[in-house]
Amino acid sequence: MDAAQLWQRYQDWLYYHDGLGIYVDVSRIPFDDALVTTLQPKFQQAFAELKALEGGAIANPDEGRMVGHYWLRAPELAPNGEFRNEIIKTVDKIEAFAADIHSGTIHPPNAAKFTDIISIGIGGSALGPQFVSQALAPLEAPLNLYFIDNADPAGIDRTLDELRGRLATTLVLTISKSGGTPEARNGMLEVKQRFTAQGLNFAQHAVAITGYESALDKIAHTDGWITTFPMHDWVGGRTSELSAVGLVPAALQGINIREMLAGAKEMDSATRVPDLKANPAALLALAWYAAGEGRGKKDMVVLPYKDSLMLFSRYLQQLVMESLGKEKDLDGNVVHQGIAVYGNKGSTDQHAYVQQLREGIPNFFMTFVEVLKDRQGPSLELEPGVTSGDYLTGFLLGTQQALYENQRGSITVTLPEVTAKTVGALIALYERTVTLYASLIHVNAYHQPGVEAGKKAASANLALQKQVMQVLQNTDAPVTLQTLAEKAGAQDRTETVYRIVRHLNANIQGLSLKGDLKRPASLQVLLK
Ligand SMILES: O=P(O)(O)OC[C@H]1O[C@](O)(CO)[C@@H](O)[C@@H]1O
Numbered sequence: 001m002d003a004a005q006l007w008q009r010y011q012d013w014l015y016y017h018d019g020l021g022i023y024v025d026v027s028r029i030p031f032d033d034a035l036v037t038t039l040q041p042k043f044q045q046a047f048a049e050l051k052a053l054e055g056g057a058i059a060n061p062d063e064g065r066m067v068g069h070y071w072l073r074a075p076e077l078a079p080n081g082e083f084r085n086e087i088i089k090t091v092d093k094i095e096a097f098a099a100d101i102h103s104g105t106i107h108p109p110n111a112a113k114f115t116d117i118i119s120i121g122i123g124g125s126a127l128g129p130q131f132v133s134q135a136l137a138p139l140e141a142p143l144n145l146y147f148i149d150n151a152d153p154a155g156i157d158r159t160l161d162e163l164r165g166r167l168a169t170t171l172v173l174t175i176s177k178s179g180g181t182p183e184a185r186n187g188m189l190e191v192k193q194r195f196t197a198q199g200l201n202f203a204q205h206a207v208a209i210t211g212y213e214s215a216l217d218k219i220a221h222t223d224g225w226i227t228t229f230p231m232h233d234w235v236g237g238r239t240s241e242l243s244a245v246g247l248v249p250a251a252l253q254g255i256n257i258r259e260m261l262a263g264a265k266e267m268d269s270a271t272r273v274p275d276l277k278a279n280p281a282a283l284l285a286l287a288w289y290a291a292g293e294g295r296g297k298k299d300m301v302v303l304p305y306k307d308s309l310m311l312f313s314r315y316l317q318q319l320v321m322e323s324l325g326k327e328k329d330l331d332g333n334v335v336h337q338g339i340a341v342y343g344n345k346g347s348t349d350q351h352a353y354v355q356q357l358r359e360g361i362p363n364f365f366m367t368f369v370e371v372l373k374d375r376q377g378p379s380l381e382l383e384p385g386v387t388s389g390d391y392l393t394g395f396l397l398g399t400q401q402a403l404y405e406n407q408r409g410s411i412t413v414t415l416p417e418v419t420a421k422t423v424g425a426l427i428a429l430y431e432r433t434v435t436l437y438a439s440l441i442h443v444n445a446y447h448q449p450g451v452e453a454g455k456k457a458a459s460a461n462l463a464l465q466k467q468v469m470q471v472l473q474n475t476d477a478p479v480t481l482q483t484l485a486e487k488a489g490a491q492d493r494t495e496t497v498y499r500i501v502r503h504l505n506a507n508i509q510g511l512s513l514k515g516d517l518k519r520p521a522s523l524q525v526l527l528k
Contacts, residue, residue, distance in 0.1 A: 015280045019266050020425050021416035024280040028400065029365060029409040031290035036276070039289065039440070043282060046439035047274040053435065054272075055079060060236075060446035061330075067446050068234035069431065072242045073265040073424070083234070090230060090244055091257070097227065098251035101171065102142045106226065109204050114171040116163055119249050120148045120187040121175030124237025125209075127318050128427070129175075129249040131311040132241065132260075135423050137253040143171070145253055148187040156187060160194050167198055171252070172206045175245055177231040179214025182458075188216075209244045236446055238318045239431050242424065256420040263424030271432040281432035287411050288437050291365035292339060295441075296324070301357065302343035304369035305396045308418050312369065313343035316430060323434045323445035330442050337443050343367075347395035354399060358406050366403060366410035368396055369426075373417035464490055465500045469527075478514065478524035501525050 001009065006027070015024040053059045056079030059067040071078040075087040100106040104113040119129055126149035133145050146159050163170055172191055176184040188206075195202040208220035208228045220228045229244035240246065242264055247257045271281035292298040300320065302313035325338030343349065346368070357364060374389025381387060400410050413429070415422045438445035467488040471479075479487070485497040498520045505513040508527075515522040 013277070013283070015277070015283055017267070017270050017280065017425075020263065020270075020422060022267075022280070022422065022425060022429075023412070023414040024283050024429075025412040025414070026283050026287040028404055029287040029290050029411060030407075031286065035290055036286070039286065040276070042440050043276050043286075043436075044274065046282075046285070046436045049439045050272070050432070050435055060444065062444065062447045062449070065446070066234040067236065067239075068232065069236065069239040069242065070268055072235065073261040073428070074268060083232070086230065086232065091247065091261070094229065094244060094247050094251050094257065097229075097248070101252060102254075108169050108171075109201060111169045113169065114143060114205075115169040116144045116146065116166050117171045117173060117249065117252055118146050118148060118159065118163065118191060119173045119175060120184055120191065121173075121209075121245075122149050122181060122183040123318060123322075124240050125175040125177065125181075125184065125245055127238075127311070127315045128241025128246040131309075131315040132246055132250050132255065132423060133253060134311050135308045135418055136250070136255045136420055138255075141253040143252050145249060148191065149183075151183045151186050153190075156190050160191065167195060168200055170205060171226075172202070173209060173248060174206065174216060174220075175209040175231075176214070176216055177211050177235075177237050177240065177245075179208075179210040179216030179218075182455075185216070207248070209248055238322050241315075241427055259420035260424035260427075263419075263421035263426075264428035265424075266421075267425040267428035268432065271429065271436075281429055281436050284411065284413075284429070284433040285437040285440060287365070287409075288339060288433070289440055291409055296337055296339040297363075299340040299342065299364040300367060301364045302341060302367045302369065303346040303349055303399075304343075304371075305346040305392055306369070306371040306418060307345060309369055309371070310345040312426070313341060317341045319430060319434055322448050322451070324438060324441070324443060325450070326443040327450070328443075330444055335441070335443070337441050346399065347392060350395060350399055357408060358402055362406075362408060364408070366400070366408065368400060368410055368412045370396055370412055370414040371416075371418055372414060461496060461500065464488060464493065464496060465504075468497055468500055469504075472511070472525065472527035475527070478512075478526040481520060481523055481525065484525055495520075498523070 010025065010027040013025065013027045053067055054070050054077055056066050058064060068078065068083065071083060072087055075084045078084040078087060101114055107113055119126070126147055130147055137145065146163065148156055148159055174184060174188045192202040195205060203223045203225050206220065206225040208216050208225055209231055210216040210228065211231050211233060217228060229248055231240065231243060231245060235243045242261060250260065251257045271279050273279045276282045276286060288300070302316055304310065304312050320339055320341045327334060327336060329335045374387065379387035379389055400412070403410060415426065434445055467490070468484060471484060471487040481494050481498050481501065485491050485494040488497060490497060501513060504511050510528040512526050514524050
């Protein structure tokens, strides 16, 4: 395609949203009219499915659940009054709670105000709040936000050590839809223990965001925590940023949550239009489909050229990969679908892996996220007429051109600036793209059976560890791993027993592992 044809293609496919000032350009993804024509019926079907989903259809057949995250920003669309009131009440409660925390109306037992927050949660109960915090929290936020989003003891210690002198004024949010995710539960228990060790009453610092009647909900009520916020059954973890999961931490940091919701709502309306070219989510879904032949053959590299949006790709990793990465389609055929997502930020990544992207394996398509406004206030002229922001834009354009010259396609999403409204809209844009793309490839975007398999295996291993410890406690002489496995009732799992024992040896005084460490079969285990 020559320059004039390319410019024409750019104009033919450019999408612009008037109210939000957001552009979507898919012109640099190679697809032709024939593909668009072939996909039209699938898109019509996808629009119809999206409409049914928003109308309250059971969109998650496995779990018999409605999928209602779109109602969170348009409660008037909720299928019944009960849901509508819940949504409205929750947002009002969040705002009132944040105002009470900021003013000191709700305060820690021995201080006038809370100064810090620890947010405990994992997956969808962490990634959205982390992304939004980095994108939008003001420098002088009313409270500092820390995350415990893993079961890593050293990571937990680091956060708690950092807050050691301020635990007395720290608010703890425990976020878990199911209320039973071990990482969240463990984090909460570790934090609680630190509070208790400092003579602080944890309950007077604690807030839960969780499903009704979940294990966490029950603890919060029994122990008299400050309050709880609901996580609705019809909101999935990876689409929960605009529920209490994301709105509570955001409001506490002084982020305008009504603007986030308004931006998402406006994007939802734009992506309801049943016309491919006039619908930005449909355009993205088309580009994903074209790039990866509807089989996820190419990875999605997401590069926001703005530091504050750096966590967007991590956030998208869960949204896209947990939703689309499925073994079977909705008819039970084995399809092994998905799209791999990675990326940090531009231009930084240009000096890390763009070399491979331009010249190495052509197994990806790029998504550039461009932000038009460079900064608040004037910019220094580094050279006559040229600022840092001009350089950043130059790097983006240059990388896009260099990739295109080498047949590497790209999408560009352009925001006027990073605000609560545009971030809300960006979240909605990708949520809806995932919904439409899932329809195109005919997979259930709302379950995650693969994660459940890992969780089950993990709890079986913890049960085995307890068995192993019991055997060791009742054994006076050193035993081989094989014997240990047999006595623990796991004769066919010697390797797992070895891995468990090796870890225990590094952490439990008195548990010795003697022999040639290069030859596990030679090892003898003893617990004194
Ligand atoms: O909020 P919960 O129930 O603790 O779940 C955390 C995460 O675990 C998953 O269920 C599986 O990884 C995610 O979908 C979810 O976001």
